[in-house]
Amino acid sequence: MANAQHxxxxxxxxxxxxxxxxxxxxxAIAGVILLIRFFFGLGAVTNISDGFPWxxxxxxxxxxGSALACGGYAMALLVYIFNRGEYHxxxxxxxxxxxxxxxxxxxxxxxxxxxxxxxxHLFWPGYAQxxxxxxxxxxxxxxxxxxxxxxxxxxxxxxxxxxxxKRKLNKxxxxxxxxxxxxxxxxxxxLGSLLVVFGYQVHPLWQTVLLPLLFxxxxxxxxxxVVIFEASIVSVGFKRPGExxxxxxxxxxxxxxxxxxxxxxxxxxxxxxxxxxxxxxxxEAAGFWVEMLAFAAPLWLLASAESRQRRDRLFVSAxxxxxxxxxxxxxxxxxxxxxxxxxxxxxxxxxLMVTIGLIAFEILAYIVFVRMLPVxxxxxxx
Amino acid sequence: xxLSRRNFLKGTVAGGALLTAGTAAEARxxxxxxxxxxxxxxxxxxxxxxxxxxAACKRVNNLPPDPISEEFPMWDAPLDIxxxxxxxxxxxxxxxxxxxxxxxxGYAFMKQSxxxxxxxxxxxxxxxxxxxxDPVNGIVAYDPDACIGCRYCVxxxxxxxxxxxxxxALPKIAKCELCRHRIPDGHYAACAEVCPTGAxxxxxxxxxxxxxxxxxxxxxxxxxxxxxxxxxxPDWSYQGVAGKYVQQVYGEKELGGTQMIKLAxxxxxxLGHRPLPERSYASISEGVQHTLYKYLALPAVVLGVxxxxxxRNTKHEDDDDDSSGRGRK
Numbered sequence: 001m002a003n004a005q006h007x008x009x010x011x012x013x014x015x016x017x018x019x020x021x022x023x024x025x026x027x028a029i030a031g032v033i034l035l036i037r038f039f040f041g042l043g044a045v046t047n048i049s050d051g052f053p054w055x056x057x058x059x060x061x062x063x064x065g066s067a068l069a070c071g072g073y074a075m076a077l078l079v080y081i082f083n084r085g086e087y088h089x090x091x092x093x094x095x096x097x098x099x100x101x102x103x104x105x106x107x108x109x110x111x112x113x114x115x116x117x118x119x120x121h122l123f124w125p126g127y128a129q130x131x132x133x134x135x136x137x138x139x140x141x142x143x144x145x146x147x148x149x150x151x152x153x154x155x156x157x158x159x160x161x162x163x164x165x166k167r168k169l170n171k172x173x174x175x176x177x178x179x180x181x182x183x184x185x186x187x188x189x190x191l192g193s194l195l196v197v198f199g200y201q202v203h204p205l206w207q208t209v210l211l212p213l214l215f216x217x218x219x220x221x222x223x224x225x226v227v228i229f230e231a232s233i234v235s236v237g238f239k240r241p242g243e244x245x246x247x248x249x250x251x252x253x254x255x256x257x258x259x260x261x262x263x264x265x266x267x268x269x270x271x272x273x274x275x276x277x278x279x280x281x282x283x284e285a286a287g288f289w290v291e292m293l294a295f296a297a298p299l300w301l302l303a304s305a306e307s308r309q310r311r312d313r314l315f316v317s318a319x320x321x322x323x324x325x326x327x328x329x330x331x332x333x334x335x336x337x338x339x340x341x342x343x344x345x346x347x348x349x350x351x352l353m354v355t356i357g358l359i360a361f362e363i364l365a366y367i368v369f370v371r372m373l374p375v376x377x378x379x380x381x382x
Numbered sequence: 383x384x385l386s387r388r389n390f391l392k393g394t395v396a397g398g399a400l401l402t403a404g405t406a407a408e409a410r411x412x413x414x415x416x417x418x419x420x421x422x423x424x425x426x427x428x429x430x431x432x433x434x435x436x437a438a439c440k441r442v443n444n445l446p447p448d449p450i451s452e453e454f455p456m457w458d459a460p461l462d463i464x465x466x467x468x469x470x471x472x473x474x475x476x477x478x479x480x481x482x483x484x485x486x487x488g489y490a491f492m493k494q495s496x497x498x499x500x501x502x503x504x505x506x507x508x509x510x511x512x513x514x515x516d517p518v519n520g521i522v523a524y525d526p527d528a529c530i531g532c533r534y535c536v537x538x539x540x541x542x543x544x545x546x547x548x549x550x551a552l553p554k555i556a557k558c559e560l561c562r563h564r565i566p567d568g569h570y571a572a573c574a575e576v577c578p579t580g581a582x583x584x585x586x587x588x589x590x591x592x593x594x595x596x597x598x599x600x601x602x603x604x605x606x607x608x609x610x611x612x613x614x615x616p617d618w619s620y621q622g623v624a625g626k627y628v629q630q631v632y633g634e635k636e637l638g639g640t641q642m643i644k645l646a647x648x649x650x651x652x653l654g655h656r657p658l659p660e661r662s663y664a665s666i667s668e669g670v671q672h673t674l675y676k677y678l679a680l681p682a683v684v685l686g687v688x689x690x691x692x693x694r695n696t697k698h699e700d701d702d703d704d705s706s707g708r709g710r711k
Binding site for chain 2: 038039040041042043044046048049050051053054079080081083085112113114115116118119121122127128129131132133134135136138173174175177178179181182185186189190193194196197198199200201209212337339340
C-alpha cells in the first residue's frame, strides 16, 4: 500500500458564488492600487521608508507567503524522500497550494521592486553577485516555481488526455521531485540568512547564524501545518468527509519536528546569552512571546496519540504553528528590525489591501483549479 | 511506523547538523583596504555648521532641493540624507547648548554620508552587482543601470546610508560616491573642496589616518596647522588650535574599517555613531552563505541523494502508469 495510487477528480460545481465574487472584488481593488504604485512610486501607496525599506509586501507576501506555501515541499519530502506513501492523497492539493503561494510570492516581488524592469539581471551572468543572499533567494525561488509547474503538469496532462506525454514525464519526474525538495531547502534557509548581514539592526532575540536552520525547520513545520489546515478547510468548505486519521498520523511527525525546533531555538538563545532579552518589556519581547507560545502550545495540544485524533486540536495546532512561523518572520524583518531612532513602520491601508488582494486571488484560483482539475481525492464512492 | 518516524527524525537531525556545522565553520575574514584607497577625514571640532558641503554636494550631483515641508517650500533644508540628499551636517544638542564641542550644555556638528566601508554590507547584499567597490581606490559606487531596486542595500547598511526614491515612478538608490565622476577632470569630493575650515578633508586614507593621529596627539588648545581641501594638493592650510578630542578615530576599526574616518570632541555614540564590532557583517553573512553553497558542492551532493531516493520511492507509480498506458493501446 505504501505507494498506492489514489483516484483524483475535479470537484465540479458553480464557479460564480458569493465567495468567489467577493474574492474577485478584493483582487480588483489590489489591481487598482498597484496601478497607482506603478505611476506614482512606492511612496504613494506604502508606508515604507529608508528606516524600513521593506514592508509587509516583503515580510508577509514573500517571507511568510512562501513559507505558508511549503505544503508541497513538506509533503514531497515525506512521501517521496521518506517513503511515507500513505500521505500520497495529500500531495496534489498541497502542491497546488504551493504552486499558487510561490508563484504569487514570486510575482508580487515585482510590485515591490523599485526598478522592476531590470529584474532579469538576477538571471544574467554578467550581473550575478554570488555573495548576495538575495541572489540565491531570487534565483532559487524562481527555479522552484518552474519545477513546481513541471511537478504539477501531470494534472494538466490528465485533463488534456495526453497520456503518452504524461508517461514520458513520469520517467524523469523523480529528478524534478528531488529538485523540488532541494530548492526549498536552500531558499527557505536563505530567507533566514537574509537577516545575517543586518547585524546589530536585528534584535538579539533573532540575530543568529542559526537563522538558516530556524527558517528551514519552521518552513517544513508550516508546510505540515498548512496541509492540515487546508485539508480541514476543504472538508468543511466543500462538505467532504474529513481525513482525520491520515492527518493525525501526519501530526505526529510534525510534533517531533516541532520538538527538535524548540530545542534548537531555545538552545541557541541560551548559547548566545540572549535569553534575558525576552524579559525586557517592549514590542520585541511581546513579539517574541507570541511567537514562542504559538510554537509551544501545539507541543502540549498534540502531546498524546488521543489528542492527535481530535480534529479541533489538529486544526488549532495547525493555526498556531502558522501564527508562530508568521511571527518568527515578522519579528525578524519588522518588529525586531531597528535601524536607528525615529523610524516607525505600520502598513498603510492601500499597502494592506494589496496583500489582502493577493491572498484573495490565491484562494480564488485554488477554488477554480480544484473545481476544474483533478486535484482532490475522489470521495464520491463514500 | 516507529522505525520510519525515527528515520524521519534522523534525517531532520542530520540535515540540521549539516547546516549547523556549516554555519559554525570559520567564515571568511574581513576584506582589507584597497591599495590606493581614497576617503575623507571629518573633524567635528573644525566644523562650523555652515553646510557649504551640503550645498556643494547637491550642485555637483544635480540633486533637487529638499524643502522642510510643503508648508515651507522656500528653503532647501534637508533634515536627513535621502533620495535627494547625499550629505548632511547634523547637530548634537545638550542642555543650554551654548558651548561648542562640549558633551554637557554643548553642541557639536557631525557629517553623515557614505563611509565607503572597507568591507561594505551593501556590496555584499546587492544581488545584481549594482553596488561595486572599486578595487583600486575603494570608492563604493552605484550603478542604476544594473539596479533592480530591491533595497536590500538600504536595509543592510549598518550606517543607514543608501537611500531610495520612494516618490518616483522610476526610482534610484541615492548615496555619496565620493564624487567619482569629478576625478577624471582633476576635481575631488565637492564637500572637501568647498569646506572653509578643513573639517572635511580629502585624500588617501593612509595619509588621512596619519593626520588624524597627529591631531589626537596634540594638547587641547595647542596651536597647529590644519590643511584644507585635499592632502597633497596646494597648501591651503591655516593656523588653528587643537580641540579636546575623544581619543578615537571612528571608522578606523569599526566593521573592518571605513574610508571616511572621523574625529570629535563629544563621544561618538552621542553623535549618532554607535560602537560597532571589528568583524564586518558582510564577512559573517558570506561565511554562512558560502559554507552552505560553495561551488554548489553541498547542493549537488544532496540533489544526487534525493534523486536516487525519489526514483526508488516513485518506482511503483511508473509501473502503474505504464500499465495504464498499455491498457490504452
